Amino acid sequence: MNSKSKIKGRGAQQNVHNRFFELSYEMRDDFLEFCHKEGEVADKNKTQYFNVFPKTIVNKVTSPDVGMAYSMNMYQGCEHGCIYCYARNSHEFWGYSAGLDFERKILVKKSAPELLETLLKKKSWKAHPIVMSGNSDCYQPAEQKFELTKQCLEVFLKYKHPVAIITKNALILRDLDLLKDLAKDNLISVHVSITSLSEDTRRILEPRTATIKRRLQVVKELSKNGIPVNVMLAPIIPSINSHEILPMAKAVSDAGALSLAHTIVRLNGAIGEIFSDWIKKTMPDRADKVLRQIENCHGGTLNESRYGVRMRGEGKIAKQINDLVQLARLKYFKNKVMPKLNTELHEQNKVGQMKLF
Template sequence: MNPKSVIKGRGAQLNVPNRFFEFSHETRDDFLEFCYKEGEKADKNKTRYLEVFPKTIVNKVDSPDTGMMYSMNAYQGCEHGCIYCYARNTHEYWGYSAGLDFERRILVKKETPKLLEAFIKKKHWKAHPIVMSGNTDCYQPAEQLYKITRQCLEVFLKYKHPVGIITKNSLILRDLEIIKALAKDDLIAVNVSITSLSEKTRRVLEPRTATIKKRLETVKTLADNGVPVNVMMAPIIPSINSHEILPLAKAASDHGAQSIAHTVVRLNGAIGGIFTDWIKKTLPERADKVLHQIENCHGGTLSDSRFGTRMRGEGKIAEQITNLVHIAKRKYFKDKHMPKLNCDLHEQYKSGQLKLF
């Protein structure tokens, strides 16, 4: 491929066909060559925000190995463009591709705060942590414009309801005062995703995320303000960031994180083809090695859907990764742990104010 045709600032380099559609759109090499010779752009590479109107917002999570029972997503699709993101496949349910569409067609649910409030006020609802970003990042660039996540945090605070956050964006610090107020009553836990200490690696894996420096500073700022922080070293990709487990764990601990967690990369559904295309274009010298080592972690394939093994993998390479994480936990997090969130206050505040009797 001509280097001029590489789409900069994006993870995926193509739109794979939607598995639910009979027809697909193809960008041919001769068209790309024509555009290059004519000095024209074959692709404007613009992000579009599209409003959608769901009837519900909180989802029951049936998977036993995700660590959450309820999640919610104010945005579908994610401009961060992480090439490995498991959520890419869900964009197909909305009629889009798991490739470039996932990064450039962001669906915005402006009614999320109202839907959340109605849900947690239900008479028979018993408080349980609801995780924001179970699918896509609640602090992705769209949040700067729409502020939906901030409004949801205000709802959680008003009703004293526990909430978890997963993000790789320092924009979370914009809402520090609300987060501090939630933390005061043990109502919030933050998970900051950091996959590498190398900016070079970050730029190719996660092109539109906050820098590593900013993410570590975010961990420190949250920790210094009494907010419990877990660092997600996820995913670990053999021969890309697998050698960074110990130094990354040390950096997380030094900046105040109370725990770490990890997953081994799995390229389920359409992501296998997207990742394979990406690595052969961006890291061609090690593409085959990385792909074969990922297959080694999943019984000879790029993915594994079995509960219990899909997140950690199996085989020698996956075992080495798990052992390194265990060493890191013993070495850097021996006396640290994430606190349990408080589910006892919400019932008193379900009407929006403290009940006297």
């Protein structure tokens, strides 16, 4: 790919049209040419933060095949820039593009800790694991500035409430002491996303994420401190990282992970256009092959929304991937089990301290 045309440090290379808007935004060639002649920068490629004010922070998950009942997101949009991210489409509901806007316009919910505490104190609330990062990574770069994830973990600890975390950022180790305190009562599990053992692959798929070396260190450090870790090989993309399933499984098992999960990539909504544009610019030699193989896993389309099928796919290529993951579990995760989170302590700690009677 021509370095002059590539937007460095980003996954998406364009802002695709928001399906909810009649008008669209376009960066015209004549404008780019004018900026070049004038020595001006057409696109400063800066990350912006915007405060938003939700009424609630915990969402009930109705999808039957995502493995969680409740989720919360302190941030909307994600600077990690993973090109395949299913959450990109959600940015359209906020009036932005699923492309570059998703990576550069980050919405910040500063009231998240207070909203969470209000929920956990309700008499009607019954403890159930709440997953942080059901949509965007709670340890993305914004967390260094705002520390909302850390504050929410303090709330979970105060009320002895179970919480799960999904992340691909080594910033989680900043909060190791909090995680250890939660783990004493079996109130925490961590799900680390690892999609390759190759830094070259990681850089183009997930440009602003922690390195693979650092992510493996996260798995090792958390496991060493008694914090249960599941590793998510998500997503598996045919002809990009599908050949790495067994080596990745061995590496994360050796690092201490207790279980392994996976999904096969699906490119719903605007993500199909974003991914197709990206791969034709980044991997032109294999772009058509990869896109055809993804379609092969989803009934001839990039867009897959059928519950029970969308995560695992169908067809020969999907079967090969799913069989390899099953073999990896048998080979590297035999007799390993993720513990069930403790939901028994919250009721007696609903006021922030244990009830006497």
